[in-house]
Amino acid sequence: MVTGASSGIGEATARRLAADGWRCVLVARREDRLRALASELGGEAAVCDVGSRAVVDACAAAILARHPRIDLLVNNAGMPARPTYLEAELELVERVLAVNYFGGVWMTRALLPGLRAGAAGRQHAGRHAHVVNIASVAGTVAFARSGPYVAAKHAQVAFSRQLRVALSGSGISVHTVLPGFVETEGFPQAELRGRRATRWLVTTADHVAAAIVDAVAKERAEVTVPWFPYRFVSALAGVLPQAVAGMARAGMEPPAAGGRER
Numbered sequence: 001m002v003t004g005a006s007s008g009i010g011e012a013t014a015r016r017l018a019a020d021g022w023r024c025v026l027v028a029r030r031e032d033r034l035r036a037l038a039s040e041l042g043g044e045a046a047v048c049d050v051g052s053r054a055v056v057d058a059c060a061a062a063i064l065a066r067h068p069r070i071d072l073l074v075n076n077a078g079m080p081a082r083p084t085y086l087e088a089e090l091e092l093v094e095r096v097l098a099v100n101y102f103g104g105v106w107m108t109r110a111l112l113p114g115l116r117a118g119a120a121g122r123q124h125a126g127r128h129a130h131v132v133n134i135a136s137v138a139g140t141v142a143f144a145r146s147g148p149y150v151a152a153k154h155a156q157v158a159f160s161r162q163l164r165v166a167l168s169g170s171g172i173s174v175h176t177v178l179p180g181f182v183e184t185e186g187f188p189q190a191e192l193r194g195r196r197a198t199r200w201l202v203t204t205a206d207h208v209a210a211a212i213v214d215a216v217a218k219e220r221a222e223v224t225v226p227w228f229p230y231r232f233v234s235a236l237a238g239v240l241p242q243a244v245a246g247m248a249r250a251g252m253e254p255p256a257a258g259g260r261e262r
Helices: 008-019 031-041 053-066 090-125 147-166 205-217 230-239 241-249
Strands: 025-028 044-047 072-075 129-134 172-179 181-183 202-204 222-225
Touching: 008 025, 008 031, 008 072, 008 205, 025 031, 031 044, 044 053, 053 090, 072 090, 090 129, 090 147, 090 172, 129 147, 129 205, 147 172, 172 205, 181 205, 202 205, 205 222, 222 230
Parallel strands: 025 044, 072 129, 129 172, 172 222, 181 202
Antiparallel strands: none
């Protein structure tokens, strides 16, 4: 299952998984694009707003009724939010938290019986079921702008890391993927691409999708894409948070995993 699959990182991941022989259930809100992609890849479409717990529960129940065993869940659905906490409408703050953080929590909990069945079914081959949470480097650095987005991504990173511990020994592996600046339909990154000094900071959705598939194959717990300079900045933020916060105040928008709300 791949959420936020109608564009960007989600679509690229679905394409890679299908090419590798996975049968994918694609989840997103944009039904027309979702069904077209599912038809092209030989998968299934499930229209779902991950920002609603009731909708997620109903969607997951319908999927489990058809597929009692889930071998892989990619929690990728997300949305941007550019204002600071001083400017953002409180409804936007709630919506971003629901989509970017709670959506993954709700979907994982709802599909847990299927993931446990997937783990049991793969145990004989010494393999695991998998949950991949697509967070962002913004989940490790306190950027001054896009406050609600950054806070939701920090929560998502914490959830993913804690979930890995909670599921240790269960046969379900948890992976955290932290993309830097990604060029997608919703985030064309025109400003960064337009400057020679910064265009190298931007990567592609396909590059992130390749890292997701590699993390699953190699049982990698946490992956930053690309590794440099983002992993270095994340590590520095843990040691010298005030210094990195100062750099962020003077810098750019935080890296966004994906594009528009899906």
